[in-house]
Amino acid sequence: MNLNRKNNKITQVSEPTLRRLPGYLFFLEKVREEGVINISAPTIGKELKCDPTQVVKDLSVTGIKGKPRVGYNTYELCHALEDFLGFNRVNEAFLVGAGNLGTALMAYQEHQTLGIKVIAAFDVSEDKIGKHIGGIHVLEYNKLFHLSNRLDVKIAILTTPNSAAQDVAEDLVNCGIKAIWNFTHCNLDLPDNIIVQDTSMSSFAAVLLRRLSDSENQNI
Amino acid sequence: MNLNRKNNKITQVSEPTLRRLPGYLFFLEKVREEGVINISAPTIGKELKCDPTQVVKDLSVTGIKGKPRVGYNTYELCHALEDFLGFNRVNEAFLVGAGNLGTALMAYQEHQTLGIKVIAAFDVSEDKIGKHIGGIHVLEYNKLFHLSNRLDVKIAILTTPNSAAQDVAEDLVNCGIKAIWNFTHCNLDLPDNIIVQDTSMSSFAAVLLRRLSDSENQNI
């Protein structure tokens, strides 16, 4: 029940802030392991290359108070960040489409703290069904409907081909899924109450390639 | 030489715009294949769920002019977007760290137009060296220095463990790498002229999980 209130009105934390929070968490976990008890916003900012005021504002969403001249308690802050982000809970997810990216994410989440745990994967391809990837069973797609009845899973990772994305997404919604992490290039058309997190690898490539050619052109 | 000029001054295209461009490209390629010759900004906006003015402004970076009442020529626009993003060139890259995420990305880029082509992968682990993944050789890490002398590769994908990230990144810079696509959680400290594109999967997970718990709390 970690709501942010301002004048007693619930305010959503902005997306830029949310995206930065895991960065703080990883850094703070590292320094905490190194034995650092307290850390100031300017110190964090220097390491993560962002404004100390930004750090203070971002961290305030956790509700943790810092002490002037001392900073924040690393243990408290790590705990509060994990709690706020939901990284300390087991957020179970289905994954649909056990292709390259799908298997990658399954293998990845075994070792990296993503906050989301894939508990079952689905595919229509015969040669993928039955496989074990990163400790996860790949099941026949049709089993999704049956399994979702028994388990209360709210999150799905969508790594199908673009052509199947919309249909699968609709199936997922019918199965009670509330949030879809969409790795396809398809613009999903779903009810408003469904949370869709689009994640296109190409967007990152685009920014990187463009910045690279910008920097090359500067020298002309 | 695709520079954006305003009052004859070079202006960088903003990151939000750059991130949206691949989305336009994928959508336009799809409709072009379906035989659509011209498309208007409002039509694109409706499909991609964004403001038509935004679409017009975003697309203007390509230099392509639309016709009032008609819209944009899909062929022209696809071509210009590919060119602007560099997706029609072969942007060769090294990949360091052939672990789960590394191998996944190698397999992925075979099938998806990322705009970036991994031509060699490196790892220190004996049991990865010599493997072929997605048509790419995994080489001994030390070979990096030798190979970078012969080839003019400017991009590197960093998928090592966090603990090795900074050292490897420095090696890459010494090998002439100009842009690093960083998948580790390490905050790389490199010269200013090096382009670092941080891509933390956790950031997306954070946004998704938080939005999900926001929506659950709304119903209390």
Place this chain on the structure above:
DNA sequence: TAGATTGTTAATCGATTAACAATC
């Protein structure tokens, strides 16, 4: 106590959205 740091409020900056003239 002196001074660094927090935390809040105000100023700035940049991106999105709105308004509207130009145009096909």
Place this chain on the structure above:
DNA sequence: TAGATTGTTAATCGATTAACAATC
């Protein structure tokens, strides 16, 4: 011609940064 759409300029909105009082 009439009207939809482009493209530019202005207004708005939201996030970042600066200023500063409170505090340990």
